Amino acid sequence: xxxxxxxxxxxxxxxxxxxxxxxxxxxxxxxxxxxxxxxxxxxxxxxxxxxxxxxxxxxxxxxxxxxxxxxxxxxxxxxxxxxxxxxxxxxxxxxxxxxxxxxxxxxxxxxxxxxxxxxxxxxxxxxxxxxxxxxxxxxxxxxxxxxxxxxxxxxxxxxxxxxxxxxxxxxxxxxxxxxxxxxxxxxxxxxxxxxxxxxxxxxxxxxxxxxxxxxxxxxxxxxxxxxxxxxxxxxxxxxxxxxxxxxxxxxxxxxxxxxxxxxxxxxxxxxxxxxxxxxxxxxxxxxxxxxxxxxxxxxxxxxxxxxxxxxxxxxxxxxxxxxxxxxxxxxxxxxxxxxxxxxxxxxxxxxxxxxxxxxxxxxxxxxxxxxxxxxxxxxxxxxxxxxxxxxxxxxxxxxxxxxxxxxxxxxxxxxxxxxxxxxxxxxxxxxxxxxxxxxxxxxxxxxxxxxxxxxxxxxxxxxxxxxxxxxxxxxxxxxxxxxxxxxxxxxxxxxxxxxxxxxxxxxxxxxxxxxxxxxxxxxxxxxxxxxxxxxxxxxxxxxxxxxxxxxxxxxxxxxxxxxxxxxxxxxxxxxxxxxxxxxxxxxxxxxxxxxxxxxxxxxxxxxxxxxxxxxxxxxxxxxxxxxxxxxxxxxxxxxxxxxxxxxxxxxxxxxxxxxxxxxxxxxxxxxxxxxxxxxxxxxxxxxxxxxxxxxxxxxxxxxxxxxxxxxxxxxxxxxxxxxxxxxxxxxxxxxxxxxxxxxxxxxxxxxxxxxxxxxxxxxxxxxxxxxxxxxxxxxxxxxxxxxxxxxxxxxxxxxxxxxxxxxxxxxxxxxxxxxxxxxxxxxxxxxxxxxxxxxxxxxxxxxxxxxxxxxxxxxxxxxxxxxxxxxxxxxxxxxxxxxxxxxxxxxxxxxxxxxxxxxxxxxxxxxxxxxxxxxxxxxxxxxxx
Numbered sequence: 001x002x003x004x005x006x007x008x009x010x011x012x013x014x015x016x017x018x019x020x021x022x023x024x025x026x027x028x029x030x031x032x033x034x035x036x037x038x039x040x041x042x043x044x045x046x047x048x049x050x051x052x053x054x055x056x057x058x059x060x061x062x063x064x065x066x067x068x069x070x071x072x073x074x075x076x077x078x079x080x081x082x083x084x085x086x087x088x089x090x091x092x093x094x095x096x097x098x099x100x101x102x103x104x105x106x107x108x109x110x111x112x113x114x115x116x117x118x119x120x121x122x123x124x125x126x127x128x129x130x131x132x133x134x135x136x137x138x139x140x141x142x143x144x145x146x147x148x149x150x151x152x153x154x155x156x157x158x159x160x161x162x163x164x165x166x167x168x169x170x171x172x173x174x175x176x177x178x179x180x181x182x183x184x185x186x187x188x189x190x191x192x193x194x195x196x197x198x199x200x201x202x203x204x205x206x207x208x209x210x211x212x213x214x215x216x217x218x219x220x221x222x223x224x225x226x227x228x229x230x231x232x233x234x235x236x237x238x239x240x241x242x243x244x245x246x247x248x249x250x251x252x253x254x255x256x257x258x259x260x261x262x263x264x265x266x267x268x269x270x271x272x273x274x275x276x277x278x279x280x281x282x283x284x285x286x287x288x289x290x291x292x293x294x295x296x297x298x299x300x301x302x303x304x305x306x307x308x309x310x311x312x313x314x315x316x317x318x319x320x321x322x323x324x325x326x327x328x329x330x331x332x333x334x335x336x337x338x339x340x341x342x343x344x345x346x347x348x349x350x351x352x353x354x355x356x357x358x359x360x361x362x363x364x365x366x367x368x369x370x371x372x373x374x375x376x377x378x379x380x381x382x383x384x385x386x387x388x389x390x391x392x393x394x395x396x397x398x399x400x401x402x403x404x405x406x407x408x409x410x411x412x413x414x415x416x417x418x419x420x421x422x423x424x425x426x427x428x429x430x431x432x433x434x435x436x437x438x439x440x441x442x443x444x445x446x447x448x449x450x451x452x453x454x455x456x457x458x459x460x461x462x463x464x465x466x467x468x469x470x471x472x473x474x475x476x477x478x479x480x481x482x483x484x485x486x487x488x489x490x491x492x493x494x495x496x497x498x499x500x501x502x503x504x505x506x507x508x509x510x511x512x513x514x515x516x517x518x519x520x521x522x523x524x525x526x527x528x529x530x531x532x533x534x535x536x537x538x539x540x541x542x543x544x545x546x547x548x549x550x551x552x553x554x555x556x557x558x559x560x561x562x563x564x565x566x567x568x569x570x571x572x573x574x575x576x577x578x579x580x581x582x583x584x585x586x587x588x589x590x591x592x593x594x595x596x597x598x599x600x601x602x603x604x605x606x607x608x609x610x611x612x613x614x615x616x617x618x619x620x621x622x623x624x625x626x627x628x629x630x631x632x633x634x635x636x637x638x639x640x641x642x643x644x645x646x647x648x649x650x651x652x653x654x655x656x657x658x659x660x661x662x663x664x665x666x667x668x669x670x671x672x673x674x675x676x677x678x679x680x681x682x683x684x685x686x687x688x689x690x691x692x693x694x695x696x697x698x699x700x701x702x703x704x705x706x707x708x709x710x711x712x713x714x715x716x717x718x719x720x721x722x723x724x725x726x727x728x729x730x731x732x733x734x735x736x737x738x739x740x741x742x743x744x745x746x747x748x749x750x751x752x753x754x755x756x757x758x759x760x761x762x763x764x765x766x767x768x769x770x771x772x773x774x775x776x777x778x779x780x781x782x783x784x785x786x787x788x789x790x791x792x793x794x795x796x797x798x799x800x801x802x803x804x805x806x807x808x809x810x811x812x813x814x815x816x817x818x819x820x821x822x823x824x825x826x827x828x829x830x831x832x833x834x835x836x837x838x839x840x841x842x843x844x845x846x847x848x849x850x851x852x853x854x855x856x857x858x859x860x861x862x863x864x865x866x867x868x869x870x871x872x873x874x875x876x877x878x879x880x881x882x883x884x885x886x887x888x889x890x891x892x893x894x895x896x897x898x899x900x901x902x903x904x905x906x907x908x909x910x911x912x913x914x915x916x917x918x919x920x921x922x923x924x925x926x927x928x929x
Contacts, residue, residue, distance in 0.1 A: 002928045003888050006919050007727045008736065010655030014768050018647055020612020024760045028140060036776055037145045040082050041089055041542070043779060050086035052078055053537055053547035053577070054146075055560045056093040056154065056529050059131035060100045063138040065594070065631055066553065066586045068604045072620045073583065073699070074551055075144040079756035080694045083782045089542045090146035092139065093532065096128040096155040097458040098525040099189050099397055112456055117494045124457040125491075128155055138604065142613045143759045145778075152536045154528040160459050161486035162535035163528060167462060168478030169571040175413050176451075178471055180343060182326075182333045183450045185405035187351025187365075188398035191453045192409055194524055195446055195558065199396040202389050205232045206369065209275060209319070209383040210376060211261065212243060212296035215304055220290055221253060221262070222283075227296050227307070228261050228271065228383065230318035232390070234372050235365040235403075238357035239325040240298055241341045242306040244332070246313040247289040249320055254280035262286075264320020271319055275384050288313075300375040301358070310335035327406035330447070343406045349454060351403065365403065410452035410461055410521065414566070418443060421569045428565075429579035431697055432626045438557045439565075449566065451524045458522030459485075460493040464502065465517045466510025476503055493518070530563025533576035550577040554584055581697055583625040589632030602631060614758045615640050621703040621757045642707060646754075647761060649710045652719060653747040654768050656726050660740040662771045667738045669788065674844050675851060676742045678798045679718050681791045683709070683746050688785040690753050699757070706753065714746070721853050728889045730914050748772060749783035800840050808852050808876060811869040815878035825891050828856040828881040832864035833874040855881040855892040886911055903927065 031037070052074055057067055074090070081088035101124050102112060112120055136148055152159060170176055184193040211226040227243050245251065250265040256277045263271050265285065272280050294307040305324075312331045313322050324332040327343045346356040353360035353368060359375075360368045376382040393402050414421075421443045430436040452461060462481040464472040480503040484492050493501060498518045507514065537545035546568070552560055561580055568576035587593060588600040595601065607616045610633075619639045623629040660666075669677065686709045693701035722739050729736040748769060755762045755777050766777035774780045788794075808831075812824055821827045829852065833841065841848060841859055849857040864875030883894035886908040893908035903926035904912040915922055 001919065001922060001925070006888065006915050006922070008656075008659075008729075008731050009727060010652065010658065012651065012655040012658055012768065014651050014654050014765070016648065016651060018612065018614075018643070018761065020614055020760060021609055023764065024143065024608070024613050025141070027760045027763055028143065031145065031776075032140075034775075036778060037090075037147065039775075040145075040778060041087070044082060044087040047085055047087045049544055050081040050088040051537065051544055051547040052081075052088065052090060052549045052551065053532065053543075054091060054093045054152075055550060055552040055556065056095040056152070056532065057135065058098070058100060059094045059096045059128045059135065059153075060104065061131065061134075063135050063604055064586075065602050065604055065607075067135075067139075068142055068607075068616055069583060069586055069620055069623075069625060069629065070551070070553065071139050071144050072142055072617050073625065073697075075142070075146075075759075076617075076620070076699055076756040077549070077551070077694075077697060079145070079759065079778065080782070083752065083755060083778070083780065084691070084694070085781070091150070091152055091536060091540060091543060092136075092144075092146045092148060093152040093536065094128075094132050094135070094154070095525060095529050096125075096132065096153050097522075097528055099191065099455060099457075101127055101131075102455060102457050103397075117456065118491060120456060121491045121494065125155060128153075141608055142604065142616065145759075152532065152540070154459075154525075154532075154535075155489075157486050157489040158539060159532075159535040160490045161482040162539055163459055163523070163531040164462050164478055164482040164485055166531040166534050166567050166571055167523070167527070168473070168475060168482070170412060170567070171473040171478065172475055173416075173570065175416055175570055176410065176473060177413060178408060178410050179448075180406050180408045182328060182330050182404040182406040183409055184393060184402045185347075185349075185351075185407065186395040186398065186400070186402045187347075187349070188400040189395055189455075190349045191455050192407065192450050193395060193402060194450050194526055197396050197526075198393045198402065200391045201394045201399070203392040203401065204387055204389050205392070206234055206373070207232050207386045207388050208234055208373070208376070209271070209385075210237075210299060210323070210381050211259075211383055212299060212305060212323075212381070214294065215297050216295045218294055220286060221294070222260055224260055225253060226259060226261050227321055228263050228319045229321045229323040231323050232388075233325075233328070234369045236325040236328045237299060237323070237372050237376070238301070238353065238360060239327055239344060239346045240305055240323055241326055241344075242308050242324040242336060242339070243296060244308050244310040244313050244322040244324050244335060245288040245291050245320065246311060247287070247292070247309040248311075249288045249313070249315070251286050251288060251291065251320065252282050253284040253286070255283050256280050262291075262321070264315060266315050267318065267320050299381040300372075300379055306339060306341065308336065308339050328404045330404060333406060345405075345407065347403065347405055366401075409450050410463070410519075412449040412451050412566070412570070414443075414446055414448050417570055420573060421565055424565060424569050424573075424575040428575050428577060431579060431581040432554075435554075435557065435561075435580055435582050439561060442558060442562060443565075449524075449563075451527050452519075452521040453524055455522055458525060459490045459528060461519045461521050461523055462493075463519040464498065465519070466508050467513060467515050468510050470508075470510035472508055472510065472516070477506070526559060526563040527567070529560055530567045533564060533568050534571070537576070545576065546574060547577045549579050549581060551581045551583070554582040557582065584628035587628050587630050589630055589635055591628075591630060602633070607633075607636060611636055611640050612760070614760050615643055617757055617759075618643055618703070621699040624700055643758075643761075645715075646707070646710060646758075649714060649719075650747065650751070650761075650765055653743050653750075654765065656722075657740050657744045657747060659731065660737070660744055662741075662744055665732075665737050666741045666744075667734065671734075672738045672741065673735070674794070674798075674846055675718070676738045677788070678794055679713070679742050680745060680786075681788050681794055682713050683749070684786050684788060684791070687749065687753065687783050691782060691785070694756070702753075702757065706750070718742075721851055724850055724853065724889065728911070728914070730918055744771075751777055752780050752783050755780075797840060797843060801844060804837060804840070804874070805852065807869075807871045807874065808854075811876040811878050812854070814869060820878060821880055824853045825855050825885075826880055827854040828858070828879045828892075829854050830858045830860050830868075830877040830879070831874055832860050832862065832868060832877070837873045855883075888915070 078088050078090045184198055186193050209230050211228050214225040217225055251262055252265045252268055253260055253262050291307050292309050295304040298305055326333045326336045326341050344356050348354050351365050353363050395402050425440045462478050498516045533545055537543045564576045689705050690702050726736050726739050751762045751765050762777045815821050868875040868877040881892035883892050884896040885892050886896050887906040888911040895909040899905055899912050903922055
């Protein structure tokens with residue numbers, strides 16, 4: 001036998017190297033095969049419910065790193081809630097309608113307008129489902145558990161039917177109407193857009209000052225007056241129908257060379273500088289209200305433009321006169337309604353001018369700008385042109401500019417229930433506080449919601465028209481359509497005649513001959529996902545409405561958070577969520593936005609292949625996701641280093657409890673040593689704080705608290721000296737069993753705390769915990785904080801000890817630098833404490849030498865020698881310990897070499913007694929060399 005064979009060296013098959021990329025797919029298959037998600041749901045049956053409603057990602061392409069942040073965050077919450085006493089089902093969903101899928105089919109050579117509608121919709125459906133399968137595989141590879149075989153999809157008949165019912169209820173309340181006001185139109189998408197689908201990018205545009213010749217000044221101004229306007233939207237001149245002035249502003253007529261120009265008095269100096277007018281002579285002043293109903297010649301068409309008044313005209317820039325195109329400007333449209341100006345559509349759906357813009361037919365609106373500028377110059381209307389860069393609305397999908405375009409559209413009237421929405425915003429718990437202000441302001445300032453789209457792949461608007469064009473939306477028709485969709489899917493609308501879509505025997509005063517037509521526009525996709533509270537929470541029996549939490553990226557304040565609360569309040573008067581948590585965007589390691597063109601994107605599959613999903617999940621727990629977060633392979637490598645520390649600590653605990661049975665070997669709390677009690681109380685504090693952090697969705701706090709405990713309380717203190725007990729003492733000694741009791745308790749419950757973040761690793765650890773009865777770690781319950789008696793006083797005493805320990809460590813370091821000692825086991829420490837410190841050290845009733853990892857510690861009442869290290873409450877003398885090094889425990893001890901048995905000659909008395917008792921054969925045969 002060798003000396004090391006008498007030691008209780010921890011041994012375990014739990015590998016130091018994780019090998020996550022290879023192991024994780026095995027675990028995930030096991031979870032699938034054994035229905036781990038279903039088992040957890042069954043276990044939680046009857047418990048209080050917690051609903052995290054999944055915001056549907058768009059079904060197009062593999063997931064990106066932002067998806068990972070979002071889905072892992074949700075999985076952490078659901079796993080925690082499921083282990084913390086809640087029935088927390090998770091039904092993942094996908095947004096499956098809309099333009100991106102149509103674009104993908106176009107790239108594949110399919111021409112929507114040339115294909116049979118039913119065939120085209122089937123191709124869209126097949127593509128969407130293929131993307132769902134792709135993304136489902138990606139999400140599952142991250143260890144996300146959920147009802148993956150029964151997700152909700154916005155293309156499913158049952159979902160579409162519930163969406164129709166939401167629309168029907170809104171129409172019943174008078175919130176749905178048809179109008180022709182200007183809305184955002186995307187030529188690149190050939191469809192209307194809602195405000196939520198707009199983003200802003202810088203563009204370079206011409207800035208023009210243009211003079212309109214007066215045609216009728218009502219005798220109040222000279223007939224050769226010219227009205228000066230300023231604009232940056234040159235392409236809207238063909239549709240000019242008027243000029244707006246502010247009724248309360250003062251305007252001045254100025255003489256410049258041979259011409260007379262009218263501008264706002266307060267802007268005269270600025271205009272004169274921009275147009276290089278030298279000392280313009282003021283001929284007359286006139287109130288804006290007096291200009292009303294004057295007319296001017298259009299700059300290049302043979303028609304007149306009406307001068308109108310509107311209080312939206314400002315003095316911030318320009319001339320105080322605003323060129324008006326009712327079909328291309330929101331204010332232009334609304335303020336011109338009282339003047340009954342015609343709204344003439346001069347652009348088609350692709351942004352090309354039609355016959356209502358003579359001379360520009362077929363030209364794309366941006367391409368026509370040089371021609372329009374040429375006409376202005378030829379007619380001597382162009383006073384000045386410069387170019388400037390400014391922010392301009394773009395289609396957030398195609399990234400191309402949009403225009404304001406007046407076309408007949410269907411709207412949801414926000415005005416009619418705006419205050420109700422804002423009241424509900426106030427009631428919701430916004431985990432990120434500024435979220436409330438952001439959504440509140442959006443609701444307060446938003447216009448009516450354009451819900452119609454001129455595309456193919458989506459849920460049709462369930463609207464019929466009578467013979468005289470009267471729109472027909474009744475509870476009877478919408479419910480009938482909902483039932484048809486529930487049975488056949490929304491494609492039924494496009495493959496059947498109108499008469500097949502109406503209830504049998506349906507009549508309406510607008511159609512005396514019983515002839516009806518149907519709407520061909522589809523629903524805004526935000527109406528799809530915004531109806532999910534009804535299509536999912538209200539429909540799935542295992543779910544409930546409203547949800548406890550919606551969690552998505554911060555861009556969803558204008559998207560899903562917005563559309564969901566709008567439809568829910570419109571129909572039921574309440575928000576669909578009790579709380580909202582938003583996350584920032586994922587940037588690269590330098591804080592740059594990720595893009596394929598920059599080559600700085602990170603594909604989650606690359607991370608899981610190199611590091612493993614648990615590393616990506618641990619990264620999620622390290623970031624302050626309320627703000628934009630950074631990720632790079634270097635950052636993930638650093639996270640991997642922390643993971644190794646966590647894994648190695650768990651491995652150490654496993655290895656040193658392999659011979660421990662919690663049912664037969666555990667020591668009662670009251671019989672533990674002080675330091676063992678202290679560690680249980682400290683871990684109890686960790687349980688309490690970690691659970692509080694989980695409850696507040698603060699994963700970064702969980703991460704910091706756990707790593708701090710592992711690093712400082714365990715590795716740097718308890719486990720550091722514990723080796724000298726669990727390795728050295730008799731295997732079944734009370735001292736060793738006491739420490740194993742602490743280690744096992746921490747190991748098991750630490751694993752439970754880490755299940756939400758590191759599910760693969762914790763399940764691997766769980767297979768080594770044979771005393772635990774649950775089949776999986778995820779089927780265990782979260783540890784509860786324990787009320788240990790006298791814990792406050794215990795912590796106070798041990799905190800004081802740590803202050804003393806720091807002084808000893810400092811003294812040892814000084815002695816090491818002075819070459820008095822090498823390893824700390826070579827030291828003898830004599831303490832000369834004041835009365836308070838003496839009382840503390842005596843009260844601990846511990847082997848302080850073991851705790852401090854020195855060979856001898858003595859508390860003296862003598863006066864401290866001059867060579868002691870002096871502190872405010874004690875002096876500490878460090879000397880080289882007397883004696884020799886024990887071959888078994890490595891302490892320096894005076895009893896080494898004194899044992900009469902030659903085989904125990906190089907052991908200290910303590911080790912000799914252990915060997916003599918546990919390994920008597922050594923007394924005869926001795927140790928091997």
